Amino acid sequence: MRIFSALLAAVSLVVAAPPPPAALPTSVATSEVIVDVAVVGAGASGGYAAIRLKEDLGKTIAVIEKGAKLGGHVSTYDDPVAGRGFDFGVQTFNDYGPAAAFFDRLGIPYSENPRAGLTDRYVDFNTGSNVSFVPAAFSPNTLGALETFLQVVEPWEELLLPGYWDFPSPENIPEDLLLPFGEFVVKHGIQDCVNLVFRVTGMGTGDMKNRLTMYVLSAFGPPMIRAFLGIDSIFTPNSRRNIEVYEKIQARLASDLLLDSTVVQTTRNTTGHILWVKNQSTGTYTLVRAAKLLIAIEPTPENMAPFSLDAEEEAVFSKLEHQRVHAGIVTHPQLPIGISLVNTPSSAAPSNFLELPKPNFNARFDHMGAGSNNWRVLMVGDDNFDTCKAQALVKKNFRDMRAQGTLPAGGPVDLEIKAWADHGAMHMHFGAEEVREGFIQRLYALQGRTQTWWTGGAFSHQFQTVLWAFDDVLLGRMLGV
């Protein structure tokens, strides 16, 4: 990344771009960067793409990340008391596509990390009362249902993974993919795996029973099914600190990073882009001039406001809906050691597997083991489900369980929140009507328009390593290699 100090008026432009239509002049910037590719967002998709662009494809890059460090949904809490890290965001990496090779390349030893052997207790978090639920999770019935699930969906894998490049035209979409997942489950008789699918990652889709099957597959698809059937592996760094992956990426990108920074204004042009990047800590501006733009953040209206979207981009993104996800570590002397308190509607008793919590909800309190006093919570809601509301709900869940005698009295009234991450918009999806009207194809037709390229969950799937594989395809198309 080449940085030139101030006096931008005197700097000749690499790319002739029209004057910015918005408020900020180029002279507001105190430094300037001229690169081949500007990458916005450095989580799973942006961080991986940046390494490949720089190290494999020989491109100059500028990576604009709003956080103080890289990693996006990876949240590692380094517990000073336990003297070790606890991951309360991303838990594991599927051995999919380039995953193992990328760990090797970063010099990160890895191995399978067996899930903590927790005992489940089922509680209706709406009331705080125990539920007599006979689960199928991890039973032989579950495995049988997962095998059936895999047999049904594997033939469509190439239409869906690692992205929707070859998604069929509306008249050729397999009808099952557009069924609400609850109907798909009943059609194929796979009720016995619903509890597992929801608890592992499906919950992120929110109202999973009514979400289109194709989008449940983006949260729990063939790679995850194969992992639970023991066909594929899932692993973590041996340090058991998932953030190690992004610490290593950050070290390799060092001088290419603009941290604590967001794009506040843009002019995009087929011959090049100008980004006004504001450092949120110092208030200073850097002008990034880039031949290509790779946007690796969710295309919500708030995120897209500085990018001067054209009419087609606006039209396509306006149809996307999403969930808002939070994860945290909480503690209280009366939370049970070695137990997972699983949010289960009372209507699910004794074994109605399709009776699932509806947003906004906390999915569970999971003891994090290793002799700790840490419990992980996972919350899913609508766009208005901010940190304040999510933390109020988790505290209410706890108080209700105590009021019902589900948890013992004693100790402080409220939970202590030790760590928290608002993961923001996730699981972006269209409705069935939009998919039938060709919105997947319209979404993908945005790739490369105005030399702007798109990666991240909205374009692929909600898995770290699937996104890395998606990036490999995307970068090939972007650079014609």
Ligand SMILES: Cc1cc2nc3c(=O)[nH]c(=O)nc-3n(C[C@H](O)[C@H](O)[C@H](O)COP(=O)(O)OP(=O)(O)OC[C@H]3O[C@@H](n4cnc5c(N)ncnc54)[C@H](O)[C@@H]3O)c2cc1C
């Ligand atoms: C609680 C939780 C658990 C998960 N567990 C797993 C798991 O075990 N295994 C797995 O494979 N996947 C897991 N996932 C999903 C996976 O992490 C996501 O699918 C993946 O991170 C999405 O990658 P992304 O690049 O789209 O977004 P992110 O990884 O979120 O990266 C986006 C980046 O952009 C930055 N950013 C956002 N807005 C701006 C802006 N305006 N300007 C500049 N920068 C911006 C963010 O700070 C972030 O660093 C989990 C997700 C969550 C929330």
